[in-house]
Amino acid sequence: MPKELSSPYEVHNGFKISWDYHQMVARAIKAGYNRSQGEKMIAIDIHDTLGDYILAMCQRYGPPKQWPGDGHNTLDRMWPSVDMRAHFTPDNHGAFLSTVPVFLDAPNSVWRLRQMGFEFCYFTATPPMYRAAVTDWIGINLFPPAELRMADGWDNKGEALKKMEDITMLIDDSPATLLAAVDLGITVYVYDRPWNRDVTVGTRVVGWHHLLWQLGRDFLS
Numbered sequence: 001m002p003k004e005l006s007s008p009y010e011v012h013n014g015f016k017i018s019w020d021y022h023q024m025v026a027r028a029i030k031a032g033y034n035r036s037q038g039e040k041m042i043a044i045d046i047h048d049t050l051g052d053y054i055l056a057m058c059q060r061y062g063p064p065k066q067w068p069g070d071g072h073n074t075l076d077r078m079w080p081s082v083d084m085r086a087h088f089t090p091d092n093h094g095a096f097l098s099t100v101p102v103f104l105d106a107p108n109s110v111w112r113l114r115q116m117g118f119e120f121c122y123f124t125a126t127p128p129m130y131r132a133a134v135t136d137w138i139g140i141n142l143f144p145p146a147e148l149r150m151a152d153g154w155d156n157k158g159e160a161l162k163k164m165e166d167i168t169m170l171i172d173d174s175p176a177t178l179l180a181a182v183d184l185g186i187t188v189y190v191y192d193r194p195w196n197r198d199v200t201v202g203t204r205v206v207g208w209h210h211l212l213w214q215l216g217r218d219f220l221s
């Protein structure tokens with residue numbers, strides 16, 4: 001059973017998030033524009049942070065047999081009857097990536113992040129051979145253009161972060177990546193998903209409005 005959320009910003013409290021969010025963003029844009037340029041470089045995960053990879057899996061293969069308890073490297077346990085090698089063949093996976101539904105509050109929020117003065121890059125575990133597919137997805141879903149960094153595999157994001165000295169913050173859903181980032185002294189925001197409820201490091205956020213509200217409070221107020 002997932003743990004209860006400790007945040008006051010439960011999903012049912014969306015109106016309060018929305019109201020606080022609009023006020024905070026207006027204040028932050030007025031007071032904080034460009035203030036943090038060059039100081040706070042945020043790595044933004046893509047799958048299950050900007051778009052719902054798992055929902056795309058459900059749409060393609062049906063509901064999972066079980067939810068993972070320890071991160072993302074468990075797709076084969078969630079869909080044991082699916083041939084994951086076939087799923088990850090270049091032709092299939094490239095096309096599959098285009099079907100990942102965007103989280104509706106994400107694109108405008110990432111634009112807001114830029115207006116608030118934060119620098120960011122997109123940071124995905126998806127291998128470089130899918131650069132065109134991921135770049136298309138970013139553009140089609142109307143996210144702001146920014147550098148796309150590809151770590152080449154879920155297990156490699158921690159190692160990749162080690163080599164990126166400019167990253168000071170990470171927003172991600174993957175427990176392994178979040179824990180690796182904390183070890184590197186990176187400030188982490190846990191994008192709430194059912195499989196990361198055991199993660200106790202960093203700050204948990206429920207959706208993008210909550211994240212922006214939190215960033216404004218942490219860095220611009």
Ligand SMILES: [Mg+2]
Binds near residue numbers: 045047048173
């Ligand atoms: Mg992810």
